[in-house]
Amino acid sequence: MSAPAPSVDRIVIVGASLAGLRAAETVRAEGFGGHLTLIGDEPHEPYDRPPLSKQVLTGWIPAGGTALPGRRPLDAQWRLGVAATGLDLERKEVALADGDRVPFDRVLIATGTRARRWPNPEEAALDGVLGVRRREDGAQLRERLAAGPRRVLVIGGGFAGSEIASACRELDLPVTLAEAGRAPLVNALGHAIGGVAAGIQRDHGVDLRCGVTVVSLESDPGGAVRGALLSDGDRVAADVVVVALGAVRNVEWLDGSGLAVGPRGVACDAGCRAFDANGVTTDDVFVAGDVARFPHPLYAYQLIALEHWDNAVAQAEVAAHNMVCPAPQRRPHLPVPAFWSTQFGVNIKSVGIPSFSDSLMVTQGSMAERRFVAAFGYRGRITAAVAFDEGKWLDFYDERIREAAPFPPRFAVSHRPGEDRTFPAEFPDPYTPSHSPTVQLTGHQPSERRALRLPAAQ
């Protein structure tokens, strides 16, 4: 009795990076024979970003040498080097920066994130102040590092900042890392494991400053950065400053679209269909990758956004399938999140969401030896695991997370005797008030009630 599926002849994918590419391949693999367009604001074919903070900085590979392989021929129209500037759901068109408008039957939003810039524009414009997100950023930073700066200051001790500090040490460059939290990696992995990361960094010669922020950047008369003033009053002399303060979601082009858009991303259902500003699911607008917020049943149905490589791939595949299949065949996106980072010769891997936890237990190996697996628990079940140079065990924990196995774990653990093995999780509260969109409810009659999203205050 289901209504016939509306014909889908034109699919537009906005965002030509990992998620956009894999989505395009998937709609073709599933037999979509209509018109396929990929729109990307960068003038490059899809490329892989993780090497930009690692092998590119040490000079092993050029910044331009990370183009992604395709899985199949695409037969697509590529609109590269031109940003999308608007989404018109009434006319079903994507507006482009060059004035063109691209009509669609189904559209996928995969515009990802960009590096958060240093908040002071004049300081951000100083010569020697860099970020790392795009290929050009990687090329510029590599050039600076190869020139042998006297000291590099990295602002922010997340994964990107820590990897950049690692590359500096590999090049034998003096590096200072300033992290506002008590330890590096603390937002992703919590204080206990962040403490291990801090020890690794210091042993590798990083001048690690935790619990401090950078108050201002200082320049010479020629407009080149010379150093920074820290919140504890100390000064750091540095001729290269890398801003690694996390990512900002590329959602501004969706202002006025009527979708549920905010600084945390574009909200969607588990089938990757975007919510409109009222929280009602749309039929023709899909979201995938870093820019998507989706409800996850394992994590209390909270809307989560994952800036993970594998999530970009997996969510793109589900979104693409759901864009072209009949409604009863739609699939949910139900990943066990996973990521990796290589820094200071240590392979850090994670499954689940470590911050969704109240405590953790070292189940294998030893934090003191910096080779271990830690399981994270929330109200009596396992929600995540993190491994330092013990990645091979994580499939086991992936299964325990999926089956909501009890925490503390009932399987045998092999931690070193005499060491603490359980810790409070201690994650910083991510819910800073600045992060929610402001919405008003309008209309007097119940049937007229709508949500109106207010423009972000600048």
Place this chain on the structure above:
Amino acid sequence: MRIVVDLNRCQGYAQCCFLAPDVFRMQGEEALVYLPNPEDDHAAEVRRAAVACPVQAILVEGPGLVEGPVSAA
């Protein structure tokens, strides 16, 4: 040529490092690093490495995705 390794899936067996040592390397105990766009004369060894990977984490592709020069639309 173009390759990408799913490093979530990679378990550091290092078969690729033995079969294509110019393209794949271990860094530390178990982290893999690799050349994403190696020269085409490595094609045979890279394909052997992809086939030999115990967890099939290596995706290999020959030519580019976009036909013709990439430019602003």
